Amino acid sequence: MQGTVMTAALVIAAHGTRDPAGQLVAHALTARVAALLPDVDVSVGFIELSHPTIPEALSAALSRCPADDKRVVVVPLMLGTGTHVRHDIPDFIEEVVAEFPDARIDYAPHLGPDPALFRAVNRRIDDAMGDWRREDTTLVLVGRGALVPDANADHVRLARMHYEQGGWRNVTPCFLQVTQPHLPEGLDRARAQGTGQILVIGHWLFPGRMRTWTHEQALAWACDHPETAVRVGEVIGDCDELAGVVLQRFRDMRPDHRVEGSPAYVCGLLLQDRQVLIVGGGNVAQRRVPTLLEAGAHVRLVSPTATPALEHLAGTGQIEWHRRPFEDSDLEGVWYVQATTDDPRVNRRVAHGAEARHTFCVRADDAWAGSAWTPATMRTRGATVSVLSNKDPRRSRALRDEIAGLLEGA
């Protein structure tokens, strides 16, 4: 594909494993995705334990792009939103941005939860069930366990979705590491619920240590509890469903639309009493907050510093100010976000977290990397006039002023 890449390249960011079977499956999955995207340069990089590393894969992909059009979309091959998704991969991206300052690297949301992955796990479950009936069986769903509470809560929610939709006698979530209950305790709980049949399924993408530990711990427990029948399911692995979700995450970043762009769709957000997040308390935020307050929004500002005008709004209780750097959890419960820091790395993280939550986000420093734009606005004669041009704010402002003049003269 050298020199002929017409669109953004795709780098799949996988975990990596010492297990050769796991590495083979990651490469097989990459090949399956590549077959679905014949015109795209598709490659894989690993966070740890395998090569190439993510920075190596990104640098190689960018080197293959045309000199004047270096674009890559990174899709994290991660089921949950632990520290790999929130910190490690963004850090790797920043490393490479420093090396290729003219490149554009978009970072797609993680994989799960996605109905296609839910179907894939259900197929693995059916394979392991054999002649068992779900109404006689308790499903023990094993996750890794993360330092990020949201990620663990997502696993418990997933278990509940299996219960609601799966026809199981019961479903028990548990974890291998970091948080409770661990797998043996999950199995104890399943037994205490009076079932003689337990199906253990690890929520893993590939063979590796997690899969091995799940099998070992489940079988050890089964040996100690011969009165209970235990079966253990397989990993999601290289399959069409997983490749389809990776493809979807890539396409959702609309990598081909980023150059020309399509017009923004204009709508009026009714923000009365809804939470709006502003990250960065500088001049841009200061210009935008008053309009949001006029619309009745609850404005939460997260920023180590703020302009005197914003500080005044916080001091008088008109906005809520958290005087610290941005954290991913600031996005919880938010309808609309403005990333207005002077640090592109922070703005990228804000936009990535918002994208994963399907929350519209303005990126003040990089029009196409966000999902919304701020128009030039005025209110006159009981109406709001807003002007958006194709990423040309000075033209929008000039047109707005021209329209204002016409309306005032009318």
Ligand SMILES: C[C@@]1(CC(=O)O)c2cc3[nH]c(cc4nc(cc5[nH]c(cc(n2)[C@H]1CCC(=O)O)[C@@](C)(CC(=O)O)[C@@H]5CCC(=O)O)C(CC(=O)O)=C4CCC(=O)O)c(CCC(=O)O)c3CC(=O)O
């Ligand atoms: C895409 C968008 C996304 C968004 O932020 O919402 C965006 C993006 C960017 N603006 C940049 C620069 C400036 N923008 C302004 C002013 C305004 N910017 C506004 C909207 C938008 N700006 C959205 C597009 C809307 C559209 O196209 O119609 C207005 C209309 C609304 C408002 O802000 O309220 C407001 C005028 C309203 C008024 O005056 O009333 C000024 C002038 C100034 O600050 O005085 C400068 C300095 C210019 C200079 O001097 O060169 C940069 C480069 C940053 C960098 O260099 O890093 C980017 C990033 C990029 O283009 O990728």
Ligand SMILES: NC(=O)C1=CN([C@@H]2O[C@H](COP(=O)(O)OP(=O)(O)OC[C@H]3O[C@@H](n4cnc5c(N)ncnc54)[C@H](O)[C@@H]3O)[C@@H](O)[C@H]2O)C=CC1
């Ligand atoms: N879209 C637009 O209309 C315009 C966009 N810009 C772009 O927007 C960026 C911001 O512009 P200004 O407001 O003038 O910058 P500024 O320098 O006045 O303010 C930046 C703010 O971000 C905060 N910040 C830094 N790191 C943070 C973190 N980790 N978490 C939370 N907050 C953090 C700072 O404390 C500061 O309050 C510029 O770097 C420029 O790229 C600039 C002018 C207009």
